[in-house]
Amino acid sequence: xxxxxxxxxxxxxxxxxxxxxxxxxxxxxxxxxxxxxxxxxxxxxxxxxxxxxxxxxxxxxxxxxxxxxxxxxxxxxxxxxxxxxxxxxxxxxxxxxxxxxxxxxxxxxxxxxxxxxxxxxxxxxxxxxxxxxxxxxxxxxxxxxxxxxxxxxxxxxxxxxxxxxxxxxxxxxxxxxxxxxxxxxxxxxxxxxxxxxxxxxxxxxxxxxxxxxxxx
Amino acid sequence: xxxxxxxxxxxxxxxxxxxxxxxxxxxxxxxxxxxxxxxxxxxxxxxxxxxxxxxxxxxxxxxxxxxxxxxxxxxxxxxxxxxxxxxxxxxxxxxxxxxxxxxxxxxxxxxxxxxxxxxxxxxxxxxxxxxxxxxxxxxxxxxxxxxxxxxxxxxxxxxxxxxxxxxxxxxxxxxxxxxxxxxxxxxxxxxxxxxxxxxxxxxxxxxxxxxxxxxx
Numbered sequence: 001x002x003x004x005x006x007x008x009x010x011x012x013x014x015x016x017x018x019x020x021x022x023x024x025x026x027x028x029x030x031x032x033x034x035x036x037x038x039x040x041x042x043x044x045x046x047x048x049x050x051x052x053x054x055x056x057x058x059x060x061x062x063x064x065x066x067x068x069x070x071x072x073x074x075x076x077x078x079x080x081x082x083x084x085x086x087x088x089x090x091x092x093x094x095x096x097x098x099x100x101x102x103x104x105x106x107x108x109x110x111x112x113x114x115x116x117x118x119x120x121x122x123x124x125x126x127x128x129x130x131x132x133x134x135x136x137x138x139x140x141x142x143x144x145x146x147x148x149x150x151x152x153x154x155x156x157x158x159x160x161x162x163x164x165x166x167x168x169x170x171x172x173x174x175x176x177x178x179x180x181x182x183x184x185x186x187x188x189x190x191x192x193x194x195x196x197x198x199x200x201x202x203x204x205x206x207x208x209x210x211x212x213x214x215x216x
Numbered sequence: 217x218x219x220x221x222x223x224x225x226x227x228x229x230x231x232x233x234x235x236x237x238x239x240x241x242x243x244x245x246x247x248x249x250x251x252x253x254x255x256x257x258x259x260x261x262x263x264x265x266x267x268x269x270x271x272x273x274x275x276x277x278x279x280x281x282x283x284x285x286x287x288x289x290x291x292x293x294x295x296x297x298x299x300x301x302x303x304x305x306x307x308x309x310x311x312x313x314x315x316x317x318x319x320x321x322x323x324x325x326x327x328x329x330x331x332x333x334x335x336x337x338x339x340x341x342x343x344x345x346x347x348x349x350x351x352x353x354x355x356x357x358x359x360x361x362x363x364x365x366x367x368x369x370x371x372x373x374x375x376x377x378x379x380x381x382x383x384x385x386x387x388x389x390x391x392x393x394x395x396x397x398x399x400x401x402x403x404x405x406x407x408x409x410x411x412x413x414x415x416x417x418x419x420x421x422x423x424x425x426x427x428x429x430x431x432x
Contacts, residue, residue: 003382005379018275020388021390023269027247027398030244053241054280054368055366060366088243098416098419101419102420104421123220147270156363160222161222162221163219173236174405174406184244186391190415190416199407203317
């Protein structure tokens with residue numbers, strides 16, 4: 001049974017219900033652990049479902065920091081240190097990853113509190129990586145954009161370092177992140193693995209899309 | 217075999233390979249069809265993988281417009297008319313949805329060219345919906361933010377209207393978009409259905425996450 005909601009219906013929802021409802025609407029989201037370091041050398045880790053592709057040349061990723069305590073620490077560290085890491089959440093570590101959203105005090109490292117193995121990398125020493133993540137990205141902050149409408153901040157960073165299993169890099173450049181068990185999120189708290197329907201050829205007006213072999 | 221990539225390695229990639237590679241790195245992305253109308257009353261439809269949650273109160277969604285022809289038409293229409301629709305892509309229509317990324321001329325409606333059924337809705341008459349989409353959102357443009365770094369534009373809109381199957385709205389507000397067959401995207405061209413691992417309880421420092429029943 002199809003139901004319609006007006007602006008007023010949304011406005012009148014209980015605020016917790018609205019948060020879950022609206023968070024589910026955009027579709028599936030990426031699941032990433034953001035590694036940062038405080039000025040006092042505490043390694044911080046927080047799950048974000050808002051990392052998105054911004055451009056390939058220069059290689060840029062964006063993410064949204066919300067004005068609550070978990071994200072505030074990450075944003076403060078990024079602004080002070082200038083670097084951070086992005087680590088894919090996978091089906092083996094999503095429960096521990098979710099636990100990083102608890103409000104630990106600033107002196108506690110989520111690596112310890114959530115029993116997540118840390119990797120220090122000499123090629124990108126500015127921030128900690130998640131050892132058990134199969135896609136690890138070293139980021140340099142380029143710019144922050146304050147969104148006054150709701151007090152959020154868009155953090156834009158440039159990719160400076162990538163560590164990934166070579167087996168899932170296809171000759172074309174496509175990465176089979178499904179094979180690595182990377183998960184996606186819906187709403188605030190639902191985690192999903194994926195099953196490929198197909199890869200489709202570059203669309204042209206006079207041609208129907210055809211399937212691309214996974215290894216291309 | 218784990219492989220590392222430096223900034224230089226990324227810079228030296230062939231540009232097509234880099235586009236696919238970098239587009240795969242952020243993780244899984246949402247898949248949505250954006251419906252707009254030109255000043256000459258041509259109904260435009262374009263697939264975007266960059267729609268993301270920006271906030272629940274006010275209910276805001278963001279998306280990134282790239283400086284290529286398909287997105288340029290959508291952005292121009294949104295800026296002129298002020299309204300647009302967001303429609304989830306699902307496993308039944310993802311091939312037709314992908315085809316909207318072909319560079320049709322401005323006078324051609326992708327609804328016709330890609331055989332996608334259109335819905336005109338009297339409660340949100342400003343832009344066309346995709347009839348076969350199970351999550352339909354009517355948006356009012358609030359703001360555009362130019363990202364000078366790579367000539368992209370962040371389009372911020374407020375949710376003004378939602379049409380959705382009531383059966384997938386849980387009492388808590390969570391929407392089971394997996395049940396509707398909504399798909400996600402990896403890279404530029406790979407489409408995936410999902411399988412829920414679990415929903416997890418709100419994280420607290422002194423407690424392990426527990427699973428939430430799907431119907432809550």
